[in-house]
Amino acid sequence: MRFSLLFVFVIVVGIYSYNFSEAREPVCSKFAYEEQLLEKMIRTEIKVETMVNEIKKTEDNIISTLGDIKQTVADFTDMFADMRGNITDEMLKREEEIKGREESFKTLFEETITNLTSLGNEAEKEKLIQLQGKLEQPPVAFYAHHLKDMLLDTTNEILIFEKTFTNEETGYDTSTGLFTAPVGGLYQFVVHTCAYKGKHSYLGLVLDDNVIAADSNFGDDAYGCNTFGAIVRLQKGAKVWVKSTAPGSNRQLFQNSYRFNTFSGLLVNN
Structure with a gap:
């Protein structure tokens, strides 16, 4: 009788010890693979997002630099256009001044000849005509x-x-x-x-x-x-x-x- 009770006690203690040890062991989820794959995908997505952000920043810098270059070229083009315009205007102005002086001289000369002719001074008229020919001679x-x-x-x-x-x-x-x-x-x-x-x-x-x-x-x-x-x-x-x-x-x-x-x-x- 005493032996039987001892045997039962041993069996109960063994069962309790087994259950306690089983409870402390980690239990693997049936979704462990899916969870690991999802974690990798999330990490990859974060990296891709970081790379996209860096590419976007680089693209923005390039666009900004190209814009600066384009503006610089436009500024130089405008500057040279203004310079060319100023030079052309100055040349046209000088040309007009020379033409104006030539016309004034020609008008004055013709008026002098007309005045002398009206006074009957043909000799002086002839001298002026000869002088005009000499002035025009290259x-x-x-x-x-x-x-x-x-x-x-x-x-x-x-x-x-x-x-x-x-x-x-x-x-x-x-x-x-x-x-x-x-x-x-x-x-x-x-x-x-x-x-x-x-x-x-x-x-x-x-x-x-x-x-x-x-x-x-x-x-x-x-x-x-x-x-x-x-x-x-x-x-x-x-x-x-x-x-x-x-x-x-x-x-x-x-x-x-x-x-x-x-x-x-x-x-x-x-």
């Missing part, structure tokens, strides 16, 4: 250089200067070496030449086959250079040139970057 000048041929071995050989720095009214012909006066008047001519070392040159300035100035040059020990010229009144169409007056085998000129052979002419007064 300048005449040339400055030629670089000889085509520097050997002076041919009789009456014309020196042809192939290039011109100045040739107003195109009076000088680089293919023939001749200057033809486009208008009558008082002209000044200057010739500058350099003789070859050990050679000589005899040159003349010619007006319509008449020598009006002459020069001789001897390059004994070096390349010697001389200058000569004349002031002469020409009729329209008169021709002037430079020629060799005493040809020979030992007659030769010289030119380089330090020594130019030149021929120039200028209308001083017509």
